[in-house]
Amino acid sequence: MCADINYKAQSDYVHRLNQLFGNKGSLHLDLACGTGPHIRYFIDNGYQCSGLDINQPMLDLAELRCPEADFMLQNMCEFKVEQPVDIITCFLYSIHYSDGVEKLKSCIASVYAALKQGGVFCFNAVEKNKINNCSIIRHTADYDNSHFVFSSGWNYCGSGEKQSLKLSIEKNTQQVTELWHDEHPMVAISFSELQQLLSPCFEVYMFEHDYDKILPLDARSGNAIFLCVKK
Numbered sequence: 001m002c003a004d005i006n007y008k009a010q011s012d013y014v015h016r017l018n019q020l021f022g023n024k025g026s027l028h029l030d031l032a033c034g035t036g037p038h039i040r041y042f043i044d045n046g047y048q049c050s051g052l053d054i055n056q057p058m059l060d061l062a063e064l065r066c067p068e069a070d071f072m073l074q075n076m077c078e079f080k081v082e083q084p085v086d087i088i089t090c091f092l093y094s095i096h097y098s099d100g101v102e103k104l105k106s107c108i109a110s111v112y113a114a115l116k117q118g119g120v121f122c123f124n125a126v127e128k129n130k131i132n133n134c135s136i137i138r139h140t141a142d143y144d145n146s147h148f149v150f151s152s153g154w155n156y157c158g159s160g161e162k163q164s165l166k167l168s169i170e171k172n173t174q175q176v177t178e179l180w181h182d183e184h185p186m187v188a189i190s191f192s193e194l195q196q197l198l199s200p201c202f203e204v205y206m207f208e209h210d211y212d213k214i215l216p217l218d219a220r221s222g223n224a225i226f227l228c229v230k231k
């Protein structure tokens with residue numbers, strides 16, 4: 001499902017933001033790291049990395065991809081680190097996996113406690129009020145004599161703090177079609193609410209979701225990159 005994501009461009013972009021806004025340290029932690037694609041590029045950019053995820057099978061794959069990094073099985077909404085770090089990232093909108101606004105607050109508090117002075121927290125997020133339930137991203141891949149169609153789209157009912165990510169996979173093998181549907185519950189939040197949660201502890205900057213250029217967020221945009229510097 002992630003075949004179209006340019007992890008190198010994302011990681012290089014965050015590295016540039018860290019050079020501009022960070023404390024020049026190189027200890028990095030990736031929250032909800034999955035199989036560690038960002039961590040691979042952070043290591044290649046000179047960081048000493050660790051990754052955290054709630055699923056051990058993801059961490060097993062991350063360890064294979066990034067043997068130089070440390071990995072820990074923890075919930076990002078209540079995690080602790082042995083040693084404070086300089087930069088914390090959370091990508092592919094994974095911060096929305098916090099189960100409700102209270103858990104999101106707890107995630108932000110854990111991040112604050114885990115960062116050194118002047119350290120940065122960088123993540124991407126989607127604005128609940130700008131979700132278009134009809135907008136679906138599709139891509140295809142051919143693998144092992146099968147043709148796959150992957151689809152994903154946000155869904156928000158227009159009120160409350162729950163949204164979901166709807167996913168489907170269609171697999172076609174020699175005219176036999178199989179179809180899987182999944183729906184991930186996620187926290188819904190507006191950018192102004194998110195800014196209010198973060199601003200007591202961080203200087204908050206919001207950028208366009210464009211990994212080629214560092215651009216201030218356009219008020220019409222529904223996707224943003226948040227860069228938060230620990231006060």
Ligand SMILES: C[S@@+](CC[C@H](N)C(=O)[O-])C[C@H]1O[C@@H](n2cnc3c(N)ncnc32)[C@H](O)[C@@H]1O
Binds near residue numbers: 002033035038077
């Ligand atoms: C969409 S994947 C993103 C993985 C990776 N960040 C990437 O960009 O490829 C979401 C990841 O979040 C993890 N996850 C979900 N809820 C979590 C939680 N509460 N704490 C830590 N990890 C969580 C899942 O196990 C999964 O690996």
